[in-house]
Amino acid sequence: MKIVIILSGGMDSGVLLSELFLRTNISAIYALTFDYGSRHNKREIAYARKLAYGYCADHKIIKLDFIKKYFKSSLLGDMRDIPEGHYASENMKSTVVPFRNGIMLSIACGYAESINAEELYIANHAGDHFIYPDCRPAFIGHLKEAMHHGTFNNIRLKSPYCHITKRDIALIGKKLKFDFKNTWSCYKGSNKHCGKCGTCVERKEALEGFDPTEYIK
Amino acid sequence: MKIVIILSGGMDSGVLLSELFLRTNISAIYALTFDYGSRHNKREIAYARKLAYGYCADHKIIKLDFIKKYFKSSLLGDMRDIPEGHYASENMKSTVVPFRNGIMLSIACGYAESINAEELYIANHAGDHFIYPDCRPAFIGHLKEAMHHGTFNNIRLKSPYCHITKRDIALIGKKLKFDFKNTWSCYKGSNKHCGKCGTCVERKEALEGFDPTEYIK
Numbered sequence: 001m002k003i004v005i006i007l008s009g010g011m012d013s014g015v016l017l018s019e020l021f022l023r024t025n026i027s028a029i030y031a032l033t034f035d036y037g038s039r040h041n042k043r044e045i046a047y048a049r050k051l052a053y054g055y056c057a058d059h060k061i062i063k064l065d066f067i068k069k070y071f072k073s074s075l076l077g078d079m080r081d082i083p084e085g086h087y088a089s090e091n092m093k094s095t096v097v098p099f100r101n102g103i104m105l106s107i108a109c110g111y112a113e114s115i116n117a118e119e120l121y122i123a124n125h126a127g128d129h130f131i132y133p134d135c136r137p138a139f140i141g142h143l144k145e146a147m148h149h150g151t152f153n154n155i156r157l158k159s160p161y162c163h164i165t166k167r168d169i170a171l172i173g174k175k176l177k178f179d180f181k182n183t184w185s186c187y188k189g190s191n192k193h194c195g196k197c198g199t200c201v202e203r204k205e206a207l208e209g210f211d212p213t214e215y216i217k
Numbered sequence: 218m219k220i221v222i223i224l225s226g227g228m229d230s231g232v233l234l235s236e237l238f239l240r241t242n243i244s245a246i247y248a249l250t251f252d253y254g255s256r257h258n259k260r261e262i263a264y265a266r267k268l269a270y271g272y273c274a275d276h277k278i279i280k281l282d283f284i285k286k287y288f289k290s291s292l293l294g295d296m297r298d299i300p301e302g303h304y305a306s307e308n309m310k311s312t313v314v315p316f317r318n319g320i321m322l323s324i325a326c327g328y329a330e331s332i333n334a335e336e337l338y339i340a341n342h343a344g345d346h347f348i349y350p351d352c353r354p355a356f357i358g359h360l361k362e363a364m365h366h367g368t369f370n371n372i373r374l375k376s377p378y379c380h381i382t383k384r385d386i387a388l389i390g391k392k393l394k395f396d397f398k399n400t401w402s403c404y405k406g407s408n409k410h411c412g413k414c415g416t417c418v419e420r421k422e423a424l425e426g427f428d429p430t431e432y433i434k
């Protein structure tokens with residue numbers, strides 16, 4: 001079976017890729033990374049490339065120029081706009097790229113149909129639900145049905161981490177000896193993880209006890 | 218109320234735009250046209266531009282380069298690949314761009330959320346159901362729910378022609394004195410409508426009795 005996975009270069013999709021790589025019923029993995037022109041995107045993409053190579057996945061980078069051009073989000077602006085603090089807090093809402101998962105998944109679904117892949121994977125998790133409406137189970141459930149009905153091949157959308165936390169994902173990765181150094185989280189996109197932005201705080205909490213990340217002191 | 222409409226430059230979305238233009242509860246119309254690199258797309262886009270201008274809609278053209286690059290469809294190839302005959306027949310399947318409506322609607326939904334629009338319109342109709350799975354009521358219904366749950370503003374997806382035929386749309390247009398000459402259907406994308414490809418045959422049937430289109434003899 002061929003599958004498609006959305007690979008951001010972050011730890012969640014990295015761990016998922018490493019899990020799928022081990023499944024004997026999957027013959028080929030096609031990873032898609034989306035370049036929506038954000039600052040931290042450039043860093044993420046380099047990590048996605050490394051991950052895809054490491055897990056023998058075909059890798060395509062899809063540019064979405066219209067997002068930076070027409071959409072609003074602090075992720076797409078200047079580094080100063082990125083809020084610091086806890087990922088789940090109200091001010092993190094400004095980092096939302098509207099309907100990003102809907103857009104990435106729809107494109108990935110069309111691509112899956114094009115190459116006769118049967119399943120499409122995304123690594124959204126329970127911790128995302130607070131701020132990102134397009135990570136919630138209700139959204140994923142309806143999109144899953146839309147994809148089933150909207151394709152000739154009845155593409156199956158799979159979101160195996162939808163009901164577990166980032167900590168749980170980290171523990172799965174640990175068990176699989178996944179190298180977290182090969183992933184990027186920081187929204188600020190400097191050379192090292194800043195350790196202060198929402199995703200850095202979240203990463204630290206998830207990897208506590210076995211975090212190999214170098215943070216800016 | 219602000220709304221977003223997907224405007225292809227064809228007669229269906231043209232008639233819908235002319236209907237929405239008359240509604241007093243709509244204060245601003247934002248039309249999105251997608252350029253997925255097909256032959257007939259260039260023609261369509263010129264007509265979409267004209268329609269948007271005529272109905273005072275803000276108009277943006279969104280390029281989707283990845284479709285031509287990575288997707289399979291006879292629409293994206295050479296003119297010889299376009300099948301002739303009836304729109305609803307089996308060989309028209311090759312003109313499907315996989316999950317096209319899913320992709321366009323997801324992008325339009327993110328854009329609607331970005332500009333605080335409340336509703337998103339698409340002019341798919343009952344005649345599309347035969348060959349395009351992403352035009353069917355089941356697909357639209359689930360995507361509608363996915364958009365409701367997947368956005369902060371609970372964007373409402375509207376598909377007012379989902380259960381009527383292209384002939385019905387033509388009759389609505391006739392009643393509104395809509396000028397069908399301002400729209401483009403032909404998949405072949407020459408100077409005039411070919412009159413033989415699937416969409417030309419469908420257009421002829423819909424406009425029978427009041428068709429102002431010049432077809433190649």
